[in-house]
Amino acid sequence: MTAYNAPIQDMRFTLNHVVGLSQVAGLPGYDVVTPDLVDQVLDEAGKLARDVLAPLNWVGDQNGSKLENGVVTTAPGFRDAYWKYAEGGWNAVPFDPDFGGQGLPWTLALPIQEMWTSANMSFSLCPMLNQGAVELLQAHGSEQQKKLYLEKLISGEWTGTMNLTEPQAGSDVGAVRTKAVPNEDGTWLITGQKIFITYGEHDFTDNIIHLVLARTPTAPAGVKGISLFVVPKFMVNEDGSLGARNDLRCAGLEHKMGIHASPTAVMAYGDNGGAVGFLVGEENRGIEYMFTMMNNARLGVGLQGMAIAERAYQQAVDYAKGRVQSRALTGKDPAPVAIIKHPDVRRMLMCMKSQIEAARALVYLTASALDNAHRNPDADAAKAANALNDLLTPITKAWCTDLGVELTSLGVQIHGGMGFIEETGAAQHYRDARIAPIYEGTNGIQANDLAFRKVLRDGGQAAFALIAEMRATATAIAAQSGDDMATMGANLSDAIDAVETATKWVVETGKADMTAVASGAVSYLRMFGVTIGGYLTAKAMMAANGLMREPGADAKFLDAKIITGRFYADQILPQARGLLTVVTQGHRAVMGLSDDQF
Numbered sequence: 001m002t003a004y005n006a007p008i009q010d011m012r013f014t015l016n017h018v019v020g021l022s023q024v025a026g027l028p029g030y031d032v033v034t035p036d037l038v039d040q041v042l043d044e045a046g047k048l049a050r051d052v053l054a055p056l057n058w059v060g061d062q063n064g065s066k067l068e069n070g071v072v073t074t075a076p077g078f079r080d081a082y083w084k085y086a087e088g089g090w091n092a093v094p095f096d097p098d099f100g101g102q103g104l105p106w107t108l109a110l111p112i113q114e115m116w117t118s119a120n121m122s123f124s125l126c127p128m129l130n131q132g133a134v135e136l137l138q139a140h141g142s143e144q145q146k147k148l149y150l151e152k153l154i155s156g157e158w159t160g161t162m163n164l165t166e167p168q169a170g171s172d173v174g175a176v177r178t179k180a181v182p183n184e185d186g187t188w189l190i191t192g193q194k195i196f197i198t199y200g201e202h203d204f205t206d207n208i209i210h211l212v213l214a215r216t217p218t219a220p221a222g223v224k225g226i227s228l229f230v231v232p233k234f235m236v237n238e239d240g241s242l243g244a245r246n247d248l249r250c251a252g253l254e255h256k257m258g259i260h261a262s263p264t265a266v267m268a269y270g271d272n273g274g275a276v277g278f279l280v281g282e283e284n285r286g287i288e289y290m291f292t293m294m295n296n297a298r299l300g301v302g303l304q305g306m307a308i309a310e311r312a313y314q315q316a317v318d319y320a321k322g323r324v325q326s327r328a329l330t331g332k333d334p335a336p337v338a339i340i341k342h343p344d345v346r347r348m349l350m351c352m353k354s355q356i357e358a359a360r361a362l363v364y365l366t367a368s369a370l371d372n373a374h375r376n377p378d379a380d381a382a383k384a385a386n387a388l389n390d391l392l393t394p395i396t397k398a399w400c401t402d403l404g405v406e407l408t409s410l411g412v413q414i415h416g417g418m419g420f421i422e423e424t425g426a427a428q429h430y431r432d433a434r435i436a437p438i439y440e441g442t443n444g445i446q447a448n449d450l451a452f453r454k455v456l457r458d459g460g461q462a463a464f465a466l467i468a469e470m471r472a473t474a475t476a477i478a479a480q481s482g483d484d485m486a487t488m489g490a491n492l493s494d495a496i497d498a499v500e501t502a503t504k505w506v507v508e509t510g511k512a513d514m515t516a517v518a519s520g521a522v523s524y525l526r527m528f529g530v531t532i533g534g535y536l537t538a539k540a541m542m543a544a545n546g547l548m549r550e551p552g553a554d555a556k557f558l559d560a561k562i563i564t565g566r567f568y569a570d571q572i573l574p575q576a577r578g579l580l581t582v583v584t585q586g587h588r589a590v591m592g593l594s595d596d597q598f
Contacts, residue, residue: 001319004054004311006046006115009557010357012039015111017543018536019364024107027375038108041093048088049115052081057120061428062259065202067263072201075261078123082204085116086156091127095134099150105375106367110270110303114360116138117307121432124307126159126199128300132209132293133160134199140281140289141230146549148236148405149209158205163194163212163231163267173213173287178269180214180277189274189320190214190231193251193266196439200265201233201250207231207242211293212269212277213286220284228286231269258431279351290433294440295393299366302396305347305404305433306359312429313352319415319424320345328449339414347571354568355407357540358533359400365536366392391454392532394446395464398522399529401436402443408433447521450528455503456510456517463503463528470496470535477538480545484562485511488538488569495531495576502527519587527579534573541565 015021015038026035060075067073085091094109095101116124136155137145137160152158169175190212194200201208210231219225235243252266269275281289320340328337339345369392371485372385379535408430412419419426437443455463474496478489502524510517544561547553 001058001428002315002381004050004314005055005117006042006049006118007310008042008046009554011042011111011114013543013557013561014361014364014540015107017547018361018539019368021107021368024368024371025377027105027371029103029375029376030105030371032103033105033108041104041108042111044088045090045115045485048085048090049119052084053116053119053123056081056123056261058425058428059122059560060122061258061432064260065253065263067201067250068094070249072203072250072253072263072265074202074263078261079204081120081123082126082156084259085127090116091130091156091486092154094131095154096138096150096597099146105371107364107371110299110363110367113300114307114310114363118311120261121304121308122259122302125259125262125432126202126204127156127299128239128304129162129198130159132162132296133209134290134302135296136211136293137230137280139292140228142280145230145278145280149230152207153209153272154238156205158207158209159199159202160209160211161197161200162290162297163197163200163210164290165194165196166193167193173223173226176213176215176292178212178214180216180227180229180279181274182216183276186281187215188214188229188277189270190248190277191270193268195266195491196254197265197267197464198247199263200267202263206234207236210248210267211280211290213290213320214277216283218283223287225284226286227283228280228289229273230280231277235276247272257434258428259435297440298393298397298446299363299370301436302359302366302393302398302400303363304436305401306356306363308429308433308436309352309356309359309404309407309411312408312426312433313349313356315424315426315429316352316411316414317349319418319426320349323416323418326372345414346415346506350564350567351571352407352410354537354564354572355403355533357564358568358572359403361536361540362392362396362529362532363400366396368506384465387458388466391450391462391466394450394454395525395529397440397534398437398443398446398450398525399533401433402526404433404436405430414595417548443525444522447525448518450525451506451521452510453516455506460503460507464500466532467496467500467503470531473535473538473542477542480542482545484566484569485541485545488534488541488573491573492531492534492538495527495534495573498577498580499528499531502580505584513587515591516587519590520583522587523579523582527576527583529578530572530576534568534576537565537568 056077063075065074092101093104094106097103180188212229212231213226237243248269250265251268254264323339324336369389370386373389376382412426415426418424474489474492477485541562544558548558
């Protein structure tokens with residue numbers, strides 16, 4: 001497996017010239033976000049990712065986490081790496097300074113998180129779930145809960161988990177059976193089993209704070225009868241010290257296709273009468289509260305798809321430059337050349353490069369919308385940013401994670417037969433990436449969320465606002481000189497037309513025929529993702545074109561931006577038009593067979 005080097009130049013370019021970090025830095029409370037600070041943070045994070053986390057990626061895959069006598073031991077080196085990460089203050093980047101956070105925007109926190117994920121996806125899952133727990137408690141926890149838990153979760157001294165899934169429920173959270181019975185002292189006794197709990201047990205920290213969905217005795221059926229509880233591994237005394245061990249345990253670790261170093265736990269609550277839990281907010285509002293954590297995680301998972309593809313791309317480029325095989329198609333020299341000279345290998349690398357850069361911009365854009373939703377002092381601007389964040393979150397999660405699987409698979413293909421051999425490391429990226437379209441709501445669920453909750457519910461208002469913004473960019477790039485710009489403008493306009501037509505169809509059809517919309521929802525999300533990717537790539541091309549004229553410009557990097565954009569325009573954007581028929585007519589056969597015809 002090749003070394004990892006964070007693509008800091010592309011991160012900076014995307015932040016500064018595509019997403020608009022300077023606008024985010026101007027929001028109240030973000031005045032410390034100067035260019036010098038951003039450069040320093042990215043550089044230092046890159047060093048930790050390269051020197052500490054990346055070398056453990058293969059080690060973790062080969063060794064995994066182990067459960068013996070109820071104790072989970074993580075892969076060699078992981079605990080020490082975690083404490084280098086925590087002691088460096090990295091866990092605290094986007095959180096409230098009142099609880100020890102650094103108060104930096106998500107628009108900067110996500111590029112840092114990208115580095116952890118590219119370097120070592122299994123490692124990155126622990127802080128990713130923890131940050132969602134922090135977000136949830138900040139938004140919905142009581143003052144006492146914030147006092148007891150937030151500072152140590154933010155510092156990384158403790159970690160947090162999300163406990164939703166049960167064996168019989170899967171994605172149907174309304175089928176949760178875990179029970180919560182009230183105590184006279186105001187606490188609750190939790191009994192039940194949860195599965196697929198990421199870092200549900202580990203040896204990084206002294207305490208783990210579980211956020212558990214459960215049903216109270218008087219709860220109505222379905223999702224409206226679920227409550228949320230804080231269930232610590234060790235009870236926490238008023239002074240913050242640890243008390244007795246709670247009645248919960250890791251009953252097993254899942255044997256997974258990938259992310260072997262991440263302990264995915266089966267958690268058993270209440271073997272001896274009930275684990276003590278503390279109600280978050282009000283009864284029966286657990287799903288509402290948990291969505292704060294879930295949406296944070298969905299953005300983080302979308303980032304995973306892009307980040308693991310970046311790691312696979314770096315390895316594929318390295319291999320393609322070093323692997324010598326077959327003569328070049330042109331010229332008379334019969335000597336074999338590096339395979340990067342062959343057009344099909346070059347095509348695969350360009351597929352990876354162009355879509356990774358588009359996905360990176362989408363992740364960062366979603367983060368900037370989140371920051372504006374929280375901090376923009378203009379109420380209308382904050383409302384629009386919140387609507388944009390809501391719209392982009394399922395697209396970011398699903399499109400980027402589907403790309404993660406497709407592009408890591410291309411990485412294997414570029415390696416040829418050696419890609420199928422574990423020792424090269426290419427297969428690990430593919431195996432690790434495969435979970436991302438599944439967890440935090442499968443991509444089919446994300447597609448339904450986009451179609452029904454984010455488009456149909458508001459009559460397409462947020463979608464049409466984004467379409468108008470994309471169309472303005474298509475017009476602007478088409479007005480610039482050069483065939484590359486004209487091609488991007490034309491192909492982006494055509495993709496936008498397709499998305500607009502599909503969105504109108506979703507709005508018009510959804511209320512009368514939900515099955516028809518659901519049948520094409522995955523393709524609708526993909527065409528939206530492809531088109532937004534084109535819109536952001538067009539912005540990158542225009543920025544690169546302008547910067548090329550400045551003194552001291554990095555012409556090689558900027559030229560690559562324009563060429564990569566042209567590739568996206570030629571080979572990726574036409575997919576959007578091709579998906580229109582699938583979205584609007586493909587439902588006719590989806591439900592056609594009877595069950596016994598399969």
